[in-house]
Amino acid sequence: MKRTARRRRPRAEPGTRTRLFAAAATAFAARGFAGANVDRIAEAAGVNKAMLYYHFKSKAGLYAEILRDMFESVAARLAATAPDSDPAARIRGMVEAIAREAEARPHFPAIWLREIAEGGTHVDKGTMAVIVGILQHVATAVQDGVAAKRFRPANPLLVQLGIVGPVLMFFATAPMRRRAPSQLHLATQLTTEQVIAHVQRVALLTLEGQP
Amino acid sequence: MKRTARRRRPRAEPGTRTRLFAAAATAFAARGFAGANVDRIAEAAGVNKAMLYYHFKSKAGLYAEILRDMFESVAARLAATAPDSDPAARIRGMVEAIAREAEARPHFPAIWLREIAEGGTHVDKGTMAVIVGILQHVATAVQDGVAAKRFRPANPLLVQLGIVGPVLMFFATAPMRRRAPSQLHLATQLTTEQVIAHVQRVALLTLEGQP
DNA sequence: TTGACTAAACTAACCGGTTAGTTATATTAA
DNA sequence: TTAATATAACTAACCGGTTAGTTTAGTCAA
Secondary structure, three states: OOOOOOOOOOOOOOOHHHHHHHHHHHHHHHHHHHHOOHHHHHHHHOOOHHHHHHHOOOHHHHHHHHHHHHHHHHHHHHHHOOOOOOHHHHHHHHHHHHHHHHHHOOHHHHHHHHHHHOOOOOOOHHHHHHHHHHHHHHHHHHHHHHHOOOOOOOOHHHHHHHHHHHHHHHHHOHHHHHHOOOOOHHHOOOOHHHHHHHHHHHHHHHHHOOO | OOOOOOOOOOOOOOOHHHHHHHHHHHHHHHHHHHHOOHHHHHHHHOOOHHHHHHHOOOHHHHHHHHHHHHHHHHHHHHHHOOOOOOHHHHHHHHHHHHHHHHHHOOHHHHHHHHHHHOOOOOOOHHHHHHHHHHHHHHHHHHHHHHHOOOOOOOOHHHHHHHHHHHHHHHHHOHHHHHHOOOOOHHHOOOOHHHHHHHHHHHHHHHHHOOO
16 A cells, blocks of 8 residues: 655755764663664654664664764864963863853763763774863863963863863753752753853862962 | 561671662663663572562662662761851762762762753652752752852852762763773872862852952 | 562563665666 | 666564563472
8 A cells, every 4th residue: 555645855854864863862862872762763763763774783883973973073162272272261162162062962961971871881992082082182271271380280080070070960950950849949041151151160260279 | 558667687698678779779870770681680689580579669669769769868968967057068068978979879970870861750759859958958058158248149050060060970980981091191099088179179169269 | 377588481562673675766778 | 768777765574582570389487
């Protein structure tokens, strides 16, 4: 039995691969790698499941591609902020890169938090190199700032955590805060700009302030 | 619903229930709710799978118990720090409560990060109340500090994120850092005390410092 | 007797992944 | 011009294995 006229996919619509990618990113963010279901991903993308295996190697391969894509995008944002600018500007740039990425790709914070919880099990070597590069960006900014006597000595790891932690948590907890009891004013609307400004201020206060 | 009376027979080994609880917490932290496997949890606890369903309602019920237990423990730690102490001490107490909990129950940070990523899907009403109480502790400390003109006005959510984010991330990323390339000195040994001191300092610097 | 437990079989649903076959479009050979 | 062919994109149906959860039958100690 023929169905009613097979829909012609207009050029304007994103391709099957792109739609699968987006649907998978949403599913992985919401349910995790093990919790996400390839049948439902395909359904959400409006294609047959076999197409997922036509365009991607496997569920794990698709996930790995999403991971790499995420971090390469962050690295690209970082590269856009002049790497030779002064240390404080580089710290601010890091905060902004993470926050803008989280805004542009809503699946980014949740997937990243999950990957941390899982000990980076799905992070392949290439992706790990990208991540290391991103963190290195912060570490060298701190080092340069200390060398220029603009920053007081600080453990780079603590600075990284002080930036990535709050920013990721802010975006990742958004769905939860919406469900939280309203008596607690956790749901207060905060703009991305306010979060960026706050984390930038805290990071630099820590680095520039007195002990 | 009747809770089984906790009359444990004196035995050298920890009870079956306790071992199941511990094995499940480890599995849920490492693999997430969907990724964890009840057969393997039972095997890790050294008991038959049927015992899991004898002691707990279901996989979801077991997970919910672990969640509640985690947050009740944090709340208990917080309650131990005099709630009428000065605002700065209460902020410091929050940092310490989270960090000590993470140290005492290694599954705590990973499970909590996953639950955030999942939008609190598994958090029941009672557990949510405990969580709200914990966050409220920070919010009122900020309010009191502002009222006493010891703190400058600050969004409570940003203060909470600035404490919980870095501390959770520090402990949760530990397994990942161990696997990270050694050229990056991310694996530098930081003690819990150092992390506590740093996050306390940053939080109070933000609240007490000048704009 | 009863509560705590072992061992193992069982089920119904679900999962990731494969397969054989179909359709649309473009290319090429006569 | 047109018929044969190539190729990419697609589908329905299926497959073997795994999963949470149940059940049955029996052990053991207080």
